[in-house]
Amino acid sequence: xxxxxxxxxxxxxxxxxxxxxxxxxxxxIAAPIVSSSLYLLIFGVSLGGRINLESGLSYLxxxxxxxxxxxxxxxxxxxxxxxxxSGKFGGDLEDWRTSPLTPRAILWALSFGxxxxxxxxxxxxxxxxxxxxxxxxxxxxxxxxxxxLLIFLIIGGLSFSMFGxxxxxxxxxxxxxxxxxxxxxxxxxxxxxxxxxxxxLHPFWQTLSKAxxxxxxxxxxxxxxxxxxxxxxxTSLIVSGGALIIFYFIALRILNTAxxxxx
Amino acid sequence: MDVSGKSPLKIEKxxxxxxxxxxxxxxxxxxxxxxxxxxxxxxxxxxxSIISCLVTLQEPTSGHCEIFGYDPKVNPEYTKVxxxxxxxxxxxxxxxxxxxxxxxxxxxxxxxxxxxRIHYLLKRLGLWEHKDKKVKALSGGMKRRLLIAKALxxxxxxxxLDEPTAGVDIELRASLxxxxxxxxxxxxxxxxxxxxxxxxxxLCDRVGILQNGNLRTVxxxxxxxxxxxxxxxxxxxxxxxxxxxSSPYLRNRxxxxxxxxxxxxxxxxxxxxxxxxxxxxxxxxxxxxGSLEEAFxxxxxxxx
Numbered sequence: 275x276x277x278x279x280x281x282x283x284x285x286x287x288x289x290x291x292x293x294x295x296x297x298x299x300x301x302x303i304a305a306p307i308v309s310s311s312l313y314l315l316i317f318g319v320s321l322g323g324r325i326n327l328e329s330g331l332s333y334l335x336x337x338x339x340x341x342x343x344x345x346x347x348x349x350x351x352x353x354x355x356x357x358x359x360s361g362k363f364g365g366d367l368e369d370w371r372t373s374p375l376t377p378r379a380i381l382w383a384l385s386f387g388x389x390x391x392x393x394x395x396x397x398x399x400x401x402x403x404x405x406x407x408x409x410x411x412x413x414x415x416x417x418x419x420x421x422x423l424l425i426f427l428i429i430g431g432l433s434f435s436m437f438g439x440x441x442x443x444x445x446x447x448x449x450x451x452x453x454x455x456x457x458x459x460x461x462x463x464x465x466x467x468x469x470x471x472x473x474x475l476h477p478f479w480q481t482l483s484k485a486x487x488x489x490x491x492x493x494x495x496x497x498x499x500x501x502x503x504x505x506x507x508x509t510s511l512i513v514s515g516g517a518l519i520i521f522y523f524i525a526l527r528i529l530n531t532a533x534x535x536x537x
Numbered sequence: 538m539d540v541s542g543k544s545p546l547k548i549e550k551x552x553x554x555x556x557x558x559x560x561x562x563x564x565x566x567x568x569x570x571x572x573x574x575x576x577x578x579x580x581x582x583x584x585x586s587i588i589s590c591l592v593t594l595q596e597p598t599s600g601h602c603e604i605f606g607y608d609p610k611v612n613p614e615y616t617k618v619x620x621x622x623x624x625x626x627x628x629x630x631x632x633x634x635x636x637x638x639x640x641x642x643x644x645x646x647x648x649x650x651x652x653x654r655i656h657y658l659l660k661r662l663g664l665w666e667h668k669d670k671k672v673k674a675l676s677g678g679m680k681r682r683l684l685i686a687k688a689l690x691x692x693x694x695x696x697x698l699d700e701p702t703a704g705v706d707i708e709l710r711a712s713l714x715x716x717x718x719x720x721x722x723x724x725x726x727x728x729x730x731x732x733x734x735x736x737x738x739x740l741c742d743r744v745g746i747l748q749n750g751n752l753r754t755v756x757x758x759x760x761x762x763x764x765x766x767x768x769x770x771x772x773x774x775x776x777x778x779x780x781x782x783s784s785p786y787l788r789n790r791x792x793x794x795x796x797x798x799x800x801x802x803x804x805x806x807x808x809x810x811x812x813x814x815x816x817x818x819x820x821x822x823x824x825x826x827g828s829l830e831e832a833f834x835x836x837x838x839x840x841x
Contacts, residue, residue: 279647280614282648283644283647286644287641287645289641289644290641293632293637294633298632360631363629364628364630365626365627366628368628369687371593372594372617373642373645373646374613374645374647376613536626
């Protein structure tokens, strides 16, 4: 199959992104798996036995989809943002800018790069969760709606990669980048329903949680795996899809107007 | 893309401002196909700003640029494929080996399966035995050569060299300039900036001299030197010459020698005839031609 020359810069950068995170496998793949495994062990297995959900699900089963999506979102964001930031330091951004790579090609290549890493870490997290589930329940956790699962993982991974690209291009220092990670992403993910269900919350906190877009990303994946969700899957789909479109246009605007000169 | 006969580079009234500071002020010049054009000037003259506008790293404040007839702002997809760019600052690609960097760079320029060209450049630029090393393991000179290899990986028609030999030792500089000349002979048009004026003089077909963002002069290197400098003629006499020498070109006189400074229009024969000296008493004549450096200093001095 011959690839048209105009797609080659995009595909090359996408391939380069994959090569980049595979070169530092321990940092990019192994470390997130360790943290996910610890979450599963401590929350899912150790504390989960004492938590009863109204839906009748085991807490471990409830936790697995949340952790899978958390892995995808975190890794997509980190992969895309670290690529841009290291490019700002090393001067790679100047190379990208002076080559036939368009801002749109850069955005999609970095986004698919982030999505790929997110998928790998998310899949391994799911498999580790399956082992814990098998050990606790004596059976594998069946995936209820694989199509929905795939759609929400793709939307989440792409959205957070684009968010990572935007933040990294906007950042003037490392502090800016880490501030967004600590004060925006971490609270949104943790309060987005990874560890808890809306059903047990006070109505005020339920309303507040519904303003968090990540609730819909995470519940979308939960619906995909378990077939249950705190919000209707159609709502999750609309909010997540809308978020992806917004992330895309913000990122594209930033890339079109950004300085590609080094820090 | 057929670009034969088209001007490789045309700049018209280019202005680049950073806030209130004008880095480039209404600069206009045009390159001819296949020539080596030197853009010279002291630090801060605006050389890098001009090149940055050509490669879209900076957007011009006003004015117009064309690379083989295409505006980099309007048709970057064409100008970027036609141009190779060697930046002034080194790039550190962290994770990747030299060969991987060139493969990726080739792909960015729409070229896959380009091993033959990559291997040729690695060998030609003395990087072959270092192809599996990372950038941080290379010496400064090797890093410069890598930048040049990257710029040439897609066989551009116009090469922009921004201080390609900064911090490079004499031997390597000479070999790089040899390579530049070879590229020029193969038909590539080359725009370069350098602080080594002696090398620019021997290499560049034409030069432009920038100062404070203004293009002070532009023209064929030899013509500029002739126009802006003078020739020194040292006449050595056999023994002490007591004869009176009367010439408007006489600069200095000692017992057995005299120094004359003549404009380029005046021949040495005319000078000798003019001073009416007994030719048999002349032991030797030494002629010092003007240099690009003198022309450069002359131009900058005129506008200070």
